[in-house]
Amino acid sequence: MVRIFALCLAAFVTTAQADEAAPAPELPRPLRDADFRPVNETEAALGQLLFYDKVISGNRNIACASCHHPRFGTGDGLALSLGEGGIGLGPDRVADPNNMPEQRVPRNAQPLFNLGAREMVHLFHDGRIEVDPARPSGLRTPLESEMPAGFDTILAAQTMFPAISPDEMAGHYGENEISVAVRKGDLTGPDGAWALIARRVSSIPAYLQMFAAADPEIAAGRPISFADVSNAIAAFMEVEWRSDDSPFDRHLSGETPLSGDALAGLSLFYGKAGCSECHSGPLLTDHQFHAAGAPQLGPGKGARFERHARDEGRMEVTGRAADAYRFRTPPLRNVAITGPWGHAGAHDDLAAFIADHAAPRNAPWPQDAVLPALPGADDFAVRDDDAERAMVLGSVARPDVTLTAGDVALLVAFLNTATGDSAKAGRLGIPQSVPSGLPVDR
Template sequence: MTKRIRLLILVPATLALFAAAVPLPAADRPVPDLPAPVTDADYMATDPAMVALGRLLFWDPVLSGNRNIACATCHHPRFGTSDGVSLSMGEGGIGLGPERRGDPADLPEQRIPRNAPALFNLGATAFTTLFHDGRIEADPAKPNGLRTPLDDEMVQGFSGVLSAQTMFPVLAPDEMAGHYGENDVSKAVRSGQLTGPGGAWDLIAARVAAIPAYRQGFEAALPEVAAGRPIAFTDISNAIAEFMAVEWRSDDSPFDSHLRGEAPLTGAAARGMALFYGPAGCSNCHSGPFQTDHGFHAMGVPQLGPGKAERFESHSRDEGRFRVTGRAEDFAAFRTPSLRNVIATAPYGHDGSHRDLTAFLRFHADPVAGLAGYDRAQPVLPPLESKPDWAEMDNPEERARLAAAVVTPPVVLSEAEIADLMAFLASLTDPVALSGRMGIPETVPSGLPVDR
């Protein structure tokens, strides 16, 4: 008898149970209802001058408090625009990717609580909510069009959510700002000075403005800066957003060729596509041209690392969307990730709980059983003596809470069908986007080292 496994899907229970009981033979599956192909109209407009500035700023460590970490440190094309580890090491780390280690002279206080997400297609206008918990969202009712944890402290001038997301890493002590008291930026963050004269953003903008190449570049790109307005942090973040939108636009995969009628998928990839958009139910969450509904779902992913606790809290939980909304039904729910180039973006899950994509699919077959038998060798965790990585998984009550949050039913798929799904996921790979269109600059205007 063919071995079969249970794969979690987000569909009404009756449909899921029917699919589990009566899986369709491959030859009898209907042609799936596919999304429309991606076009230029799906992406934000960009200015080549701002893109060029953003490229340099993305790779320049000058934006970090201690001038030792760039955006690229944790979002590197070598690791699928992430960093190849489950939980990043920001301030206090040395090296790149899985080889990154704590600096013995200035050890990190803890790991970054969540996996560094990939950057593909974030310039698409469909992406109006960012971060694993969606704590930054487009909101036309707000004066600046954005809803963020800073709320009324948010300044105007961010071009959108992709630009505004840059404010979080530069203000986070464990990511880019630096430990308390180490530099002017970290001191400003500690004192709560974020905006205005002497605020963290103002200090970073002043650093950039003091470098002639950047000052001249912004004067050429922005008439108001040429007319005398000081360079603002929002100018920097807008430039980085435009660069990311161009550099990692991803719509030239075999799947895109299929959608455009240029080269149909065949064999295992075609069978996997029929499953993905059909009886496996994957597309109920991973919907649309970028394979995400931009929604939030509790999928029972094991909790590891320091969690998301306030300074006055002692737990290691990551309550996900609940911390943003306060709604009980959002406990342990995280944003549905896009699956573009997913083969190259390991580890997987909001905290990188799985290094292997097939293992991650198998875990989704039955998260409750998966939590009980979870293989703790799955994460990629460079050594760091800090807050224990497994505090929540060692707590039976917390494991039970994660299991109880899962409300979606399973579907039965064979091993051959899992292989077909993996073939379809591979068809979402875009080599141009993976390598980047402009690549790594040889140097950056600050003269600081570039992570290569």
């Protein structure tokens, strides 16, 4: 036993000496106020109420917070969300037997941290909304030339799409006037889905008063548009979940250097593990799209008439075969509290995800996931199909990196330091009530 201890100690000392001799990694600069857009505080306070108000969903039963809740790291703790047809919050959410979901939401609910940063130019897992100065709206979206004006930021534009998704917020066909408009393809018309949502909000006196206080044009008589609703929600998210007060931030600024396992994990992250090749910059993302071989589960992202369950990622946006199975590099700020991980949320353990992500070709695909029961759902169709699984793994270009259990533990220790002090609770918090009078998910 003494000899084994001596050998372990010698190995530790040798490793420590090697680490001391290694050059210091090149780290990103600290985040600064200039990295974030300025926010109208009155508009943000209005957006806080709208974010938690279920009035903007077709059946008045789902809020933005239903799938992006601070209790679950601004997600919902599920691999794939149950939007319309779900009841309950977070991992306790289940299918409503009296209003069964048509399918699960096809991708994991993404966290909302630092979406007000100026460098955020792509949103959604596949980047289907992106900044494009060449377009009249300044944005490229699935609506192309029909994209309405009035959205202040890319984040504001992003908020309008869950509201018209039948699986997320709009509801099933025929259930309400918004879902009917969506199924007819009427989104932007005077009686389209977005106009109907704006009228709902406008019909509530407290909201009308708050919008008038936040916008002189509305105070002068201009009707509230859905863009106004989206701008307010985006302003709230930018204030609430700006995250630049973590131990990692204090290390970057020289205020309080990291030490121990966290410092060793930082050296791995920016060294031999190669994590920083994609997770670079102040937000720990290169904002690019990579095929990483993450397991696919759930209904996939094809059209409703397609029978496969695959999700081809960025290729769905660009149409380029080279983009198959590529997904946006997620920022890693607060990653320790935003699980499950992966575009389909297949991993609910961060250490396991790191190990499998580093060497996906030999990694076993998870046999289960945090998924509420949904009768008829074939959640593991791709996992159980050798050809489908081979296409996912065949798209991976990066060589595998084998990490020891010790390496993974050090990386987890470092990633924990990227959790901001105010990240979990936010700044404005959950309102006690909302102007519609509908219940607030707490």
